[in-house]
Amino acid sequence: MQEVFLTIWTAVDQEESRFSCKAEMECSSLSAVLRYTQENAQITIYVGENETRIERDGDYSMRLPLRENCRTQGMLSIGGNEGLLDVSTKRVAYSLTKDSLLLQLEYTLHFGNEAQEMRLRIKATAFKQ
Numbered sequence: 001m002q003e004v005f006l007t008i009w010t011a012v013d014q015e016e017s018r019f020s021c022k023a024e025m026e027c028s029s030l031s032a033v034l035r036y037t038q039e040n041a042q043i044t045i046y047v048g049e050n051e052t053r054i055e056r057d058g059d060y061s062m063r064l065p066l067r068e069n070c071r072t073q074g075m076l077s078i079g080g081n082e083g084l085l086d087v088s089t090k091r092v093a094y095s096l097t098k099d100s101l102l103l104q105l106e107y108t109l110h111f112g113n114e115a116q117e118m119r120l121r122i123k124a125t126a127f128k129q
Contacts, residue, residue: 006023
């Protein structure tokens with residue numbers, strides 16, 4: 001794992017925000033693992049050719065398998081109550097080098113009859129030595 005500078009631009013139902021921090025990343029030719037801490041939670045993002053996964057452990061836990069143009073089933077756990085969560089992924093695109101990752105995700109979280117549109121742009125770049 002190498003130390004990287006991470007910036008995440010998020011749009012939730014058209015409301016945009018930005019977050020930056022130090023993170024850890026491990027890259028191979030076609031995949032990457034990115035780990036960081038945000039608001040008392042550990043987040044790990046696995047990026048691969050066939051699937052990207054977002055895993056969060058903390059005050060609430062979440063597992064989101066994201067496959068472009070597919071509807072998958074994730075998991076959400078709050079206060080010990082665990083439930084399934086449908087996820088429709090529109091876009092998974094990434095560019096990867098040994099020192100950087102650029103990832104774009106567009107997906108919809110389905111909560112019964114409610115839906116939440118998500119767009120993430122994630123940029124991780126290794127610190128210069």
